[in-house]
Every structure is written in structure tokens, then in C-alpha cells.
Amino acid sequence: ADLRVAVLGVGLMGSYHAQALATRVKGVTVTVINDFFEPKAQEVAAAIPGARVVTDPIEAINAEDVDAVVIATPGKAHEDQVRACLQRGIPVLCEKPLTTDIASAYQLVQDELATGRTLIQVGFMRRFDAEYVQLRELIASGGLGNPLIVHCTHRNPDVPPHFDSEMMIRDSVVHEVDAVRFLLDEEITAVSVLKPTPTSSAPAGFHDPMIVILETESGRIATDEIFVRTGVAYEVRTEVVGEKGTATIGLDQNLIRTGTDGRWGGQISPGFVQRFDGAYHTELQRWADAARRGTVDGPGAWDGYAAVAVCEAGAEAVRTGQRVEVAMAKRS
Ligand code: ISE
Numbered sequence: 006a007d008l009r010v011a012v013l014g015v016g017l018m019g020s021y022h023a024q025a026l027a028t029r030v031k032g033v034t035v036t037v038i039n040d041f042f043e044p045k046a047q048e049v050a051a052a053i054p055g056a057r058v059v060t061d062p063i064e065a066i067n068a069e070d071v072d073a074v075v076i077a078t079p080g081k082a083h084e085d086q087v088r089a090c091l092q093r094g095i096p097v098l099c100e101k102p103l104t105t106d107i108a109s110a111y112q113l114v115q116d117e118l119a120t121g122r123t124l125i126q127v128g129f130m131r132r133f134d135a136e137y138v139q140l141r142e143l144i145a146s147g148g149l150g151n152p153l154i155v156h157c158t159h160r161n162p163d164v165p166p167h168f169d170s171e172m173m174i175r176d177s178v179v180h181e182v183d184a185v186r187f188l189l190d191e192e193i194t195a196v197s198v199l200k201p202t203p204t205s206s207a208p209a210g211f212h213d214p215m216i217v218i219l220e221t222e223s224g225r226i227a228t229d230e231i232f233v234r235t236g237v238a239y240e241v242r243t244e245v246v247g248e249k250g251t252a253t254i255g256l257d258q259n260l261i262r263t264g265t266d267g268r269w270g271g272q273i274s275p276g277f278v279q280r281f282d283g284a285y286h287t288e289l290q291r292w293a294d295a296a297r298r299g300t301v302d303g304p305g306a307w308d309g310y311a312a313v314a315v316c317e318a319g320a321e322a323v324r325t326g327q328r329v330e331v332a333m334a335k336r337s
Pocket of ligand 1: 161164176177180277
């Protein structure tokens with residue numbers, strides 16, 4: 006039988022997931038749609054045969070015709086909703102951030118441990134992108150020798166006006182935080198942030214771009230250029246520098262080369278939905294396949310907690326201009 010899924014929060018990401026689950030992911034029926042803005046939930050549900058609207062998110066999680074849940078509500082709502090999934094004992098795919106503070110993220114790690122099952126997956130979709138997977142395998146197989154430095158670039162063409170420096174850390178850099186942990190297989194222990202001259206399109210007082218420096222347990226360094234108002238396109242690149250060589254991904258991802266008027270040129274993917282479409286699809290299909298067996302298949306509660314802890318340090322580094330150590334428990 007199909008896995009019956011509730012999608013909570015149908016903004017940009019949630020409506021994309023709901024559509025993908027309903028039309029492209031095999032073995033899934035979307036039965037319940039929820040959003041705090043009911044007309045939006047109605048609109049999304051109307052386009053999905055068999056889906057109905059449930060206005061209360063906790064009721065949606067506990068509905069009889071729901072076997073698993075996708076959460077794409079605002080970060081502040083995640084803690085209670087993920088906990089309700091744990092209490093019911095059903096798998097959940099929660100968009101990042103897992104929660105909005107370190108203590109609640111750690112509590113969810115503990116709550117999941119207490120169930121004796123693995124039920125929480127966090128939406129770090131880059132782990133499902135073919136290039137990231139290959140780069141991780143190359144590093145793990147020793148192909149680059151010891152990896153010493155990771156250089157990341159993360160550029161968005163634009164963001165909403167309220168997207169401030171702290172959001173740049175918590176919403177955008179969070180992906181490099183997870184990618185670096187994924188590629189190097191170790192924790193990040195300290196964060197520093199450099200604030201170059203801001204672009205003139207950034208509102209006063211916003212630091213855009215920034216250079217974020219991540220230090221790892223073993224002493225490696227990762228840099229991340231985060232620039233969210235380039236006016237150009239969505240550009241995400243990673244280069245790993247090892248003792249025996251270097252490797253770069255994201256150079257011409259989704260580049261469409263065109264030839265017109267005796268010239269050649271290309272189009273860069275405009276946004277993350279286009280750039281990571283394949284990754285999202287793999288993420289959803291593997292999650293759904295695992296959920297049918299009562300578990301998940303991807304980054305979990307610990308990864309969500311680690312990302313929250315590193316971003317907390319990053320937000321403090323933006324505010325204070327200091328190098329901030331990550332406050333994180335040892336993994337039990
Ligand atoms: C957004 O929230 C995301 O999650 C995207 O993946 C990221 O690239 C973007 O910068 C964020 O705004």
C-alpha cells in the first residue's frame with residue numbers, strides 16, 4: 006500500500022515537496038495538507054487528488070490516514086511538530102533548521118533515542134546531490150590524500166528584504182555547515198566571520214557578503230563565501246584541497262549552453278529548487294521508501310542538532326566579531 010503522507014507548511018519548499026510527492030515520488034499518496042494560512046493549504050490540496058486540509062498541525066500528524074510527515078513550517082514550529090511525530094512513532098522529514106535553539110535540538114536527539122528507533126530526518130538535500138556524494142567518496146577513498154582545506158561558495162541572486170546577516174548564517178550557511186560535516190566526517194568546533202564592504206544592494210547594517218571560517222575537530226579549515234544579493238544566479242560550489250590533489254564540484258551545474266547569433270553562452274540555474282531538483286527527488290524517494298519500513302534514510306537528529314549548534318556560534322561571531330567556539334555535547 007502507498008505511504009500516506011501529511012505535508013505541514015506549504016510555502017515555497019512545502020508546496021514543492023507536496024507536488025513532488027504526489028506526482029514524481031513512487032509509492033506515496035499525499036493525504037493531508039496543513040498550513041497556518043488556510044487558503045494556501047486549500048489551494049495546494051485542491052491540486053492534489055485525494056488530499057484534504059487539516060487546520061491544526063498536531064491533528065494532522067495524528068490523523069488516522071497519515072503514516073509519515075513532511076515538515077516545512079517556519080523553524081519556530083518544528084520542535085512541537087517533530088515531537089508529536091516521535092510520540093506517535095511515525096517517520097518525519099523536517100526541513101532545516103531542526104529547531105531554533107541548541108537546547109531544544111538536543112532534547113529532540115534525546116527524545117528520539119528514548120523511542121529506540123530512528124524516526125527523524127533533516128532536510129539537508131545536498132547529501133543526495135550526485136556531485137556531493139562523489140566528492141565524499143573521493144575523499145573517503147583517499148583519492149585526494151588528507152583533505153586539508155574546503156572552499157565553499159554560496160551565492161543567491163536575491164533574497165527577501167528582511168534576510169539579515171543572522172539569517173544568512175542560519176538559513177544559507179547552514180547548508181555548508183552540514184556539507185562540510187558530511188564531506189569530512191567530523192564535527193565543526195569554532196566559527197569566525199569576516200565582513201567585507203557590503204554590496205550597495207544590501208539594506209543598511211546588513212553584512213552581505215560575508216566570509217565564514219569553520220574549524221574542525223582535527224584542525225582542518227573550511228571557508229564559505231556567502232553572498233545572497235549578487236543579482237546574478239544561484240551559484241553553489243565546493244573545492245576540496247588535499248595533500249595529493251584538489252577536486253571541485255558545482256562548476257557548471259545545470260548550465261545550459263546555447264548558440265545563437267554566432268555566439269555561445271549559457272544559463273546558470275536561477276534558484277535552489279532548479280539547482281537541487283535531482284537531490285530533492287532522491288531525498289524524498291529514499292525517505293519514502295524507508296518510511297514504509299518505519300524508519301528514515303538520511304541525515305538525522307544529531308546532524309540537525311550539530312547544525313543548530315554551529316549556526317548559533319556563527320550568529321554570535323557575526324554579532325561580536327570574535328571567533329566563537331561551538332558549544333556541543335559529545336555524541337552518546
Ligand atoms: C534557503 O533557505 C535554502 O535553504 C537554500 O538551499 C539556500 O541555498 C538559500 O541560500 C537559503 O535562502
